[in-house]
Amino acid sequence: MSEQQPNVVGDLRVKNKTGETYIAATRRPDGTWRKARKVKEGYIPQDEQPKYQNRMQAAAAGSQMPTGITPRQMQAMLQKQQQDKKPVAAIVKPNACITQKDHVEKKLANAKKKLQEIEQMEKKFETGEEKPLPNQVTKMARKPEYLEEIDKLAAELEKL
Structure with a gap:
């Protein structure tokens, strides 16, 4: 184990002279040591793999604007909606006695x-x-x- 690869995944990967890749030995929180592990090229540990998202979660994480609308158009629509809203006093007491x-x-x-x-x-x-x-x-x-x-x-x- 001689040369080190840039820390792409989050753990320390080391290549030896024969080209095999290892994840270096690390210390656990309780003080014991994990052994160095031989891994294949491109291996991503379970902890660092991206979490599965269903269609609805993926859509919600994406763009907040409808398809085909520019940010300027969206901002104009939001301003128009805010202007059309009733004043708060009319909403809070619709059945209030006036006279x-x-x-x-x-x-x-x-x-x-x-x-x-x-x-x-x-x-x-x-x-x-x-x-x-x-x-x-x-x-x-x-x-x-x-x-x-x-x-x-x-x-x-x-x-x-």
Whole structure:
């Protein structure tokens, strides 16, 4: 083992006078030595062989631009897409109440919905289908509050 070859693969390869190639002896992390190994010309160790990639991985690793588009065209397309986007405020709160009237109408609708639920529960209990649970009893006890709230909101809505 006399002359050394340039370190192409990542390990130290040595050719002897007869032309045989060896991977030089190396030290393991635990301190023991690996023996020098005789290898064929062009051999690549398992650790250094390129990893297999399926079609989808290979395509993803390739160009990020569609075929036939230049970088300038791609940049122009991206700028146009950014200009077409809606402002963030429109995206974050699409159902936001805009005026005071909308706000009052929404509260009125919620109060009517709760009153309707209470009336449905009362019908069930009157017919004897079910027995009321403690939380349902407290909800039915709040019926006068919802009626009062509906009257107040209706009056406020008429003022607006």
